[in-house]
Amino acid sequence: MLLHIESCALQSNSPHWTPGWRGESEAALLDAIFSARAPYGGPTSGVRAVIGRWRSHRGDNRLDDLTTLAELTSDPDQLVQILCNRQLVPGNSRTKAAAAAVAAQTLISVGLSRSTDFEQHTKEHFDAFRAIPGLGETTWECMLMHLGVRTDKATAHLTAFVADALEPLHRDLAADIAEERSPVILDAVADALHVDLASLEHALWRYQHKLRRPPQRHSEAALRSAS
Structure with missing residues (x-):
């Protein structure tokens, strides 16, 4: 072995020998979206730099409430500036930042906001998530993996x-x-x-x-x- x-x-x-983001739904979502078809980076670069910027903006040591991300759905350019990242989701003209805000809003609408909510995920939750352009099964699976939930x-x-x-x-x-x-x-x-x-x-x-x-x-x- x-x-x-x-x-x-x-x-x-x-670069993937990392424990994920158990207890942090926001970090898990951002990681899953920003790691798609992009270099993962090191502790202070790439995906973890994006999460670090969001953590600084939030001013909260624990990123476990999707509400603040969802509130930026109406102004995704602000999230782009906060995260200092203009990458696009695969196969779509939408920025990953915009997709993250929409995903947060969608997940909240089906009852998923905090990390513990995802322990009881259903097919309906997955269907709502993968209906977002640029996101899909891999992003969903990656997010759950980071939360300690195994599909x-x-x-x-x-x-x-x-x-x-x-x-x-x-x-x-x-x-x-x-x-x-x-x-x-x-x-x-x-x-x-x-x-x-x-x-x-x-x-x-x-x-x-x-x-x-x-x-x-x-x-x-x-x-x-x-x-």
């Missing part, structure tokens, strides 16, 4: 990474072992690397998602049930 991480997502080569697809990506790591030793049993033991294995790996589990999962999810490859292997149990 450690060798697979070293070859695919080495800490010194990946089925995110879990599948992590399980697939573990299975790939186990395959050289366990071959046909790798998928079964990963499906049953991934959480335990990832927890042990985080301990071995002296990193928090959230940072490990974020880095592996980013790598696996970048492959644009949904898990193709099937466990022995799944094959038996299909026969």
Whole structure:
């Protein structure tokens, strides 16, 4: 497992070994939007610089209320100036700042504002979010990942990474072992690397998602049930 991480997502080569933004819905939303098709940057650049500017503007150590972002829907240029970022969302002429304000307003309208609200997210919440031009499933999944909420697809990506790591030793049993033991294995790996589990999962999810490859292997149990 450690060798697979070293070859695919080495800490010194990946900026994504970060714990996310648990308890901070505003930061999670901004990260998900501003990291789309853009360099993630370091602790004081890129995405985290954007969040740092918003934190300074808010004057609040905890960014966990989407209301202030939503209020800027009527003046997105002000948010552009606050964040010092004019990037556009993928495939759209809208700035990422404007998309963040609209997303905040949309999420509030369906009952999601604070980080704890997202623990009970539904398909209706997702549908409302992905209807915003320039946003979609990846942005949604990334935001939830940063809040410590794992979608089925995110879990599948992590399980697939573990299975790939186990395959050289366990071959046909790798998928079964990963499906049953991934959480335990990832927890042990985080301990071995002296990193928090959230940072490990974020880095592996980013790598696996970048492959644009949904898990193709099937466990022995799944094959038996299909026969």
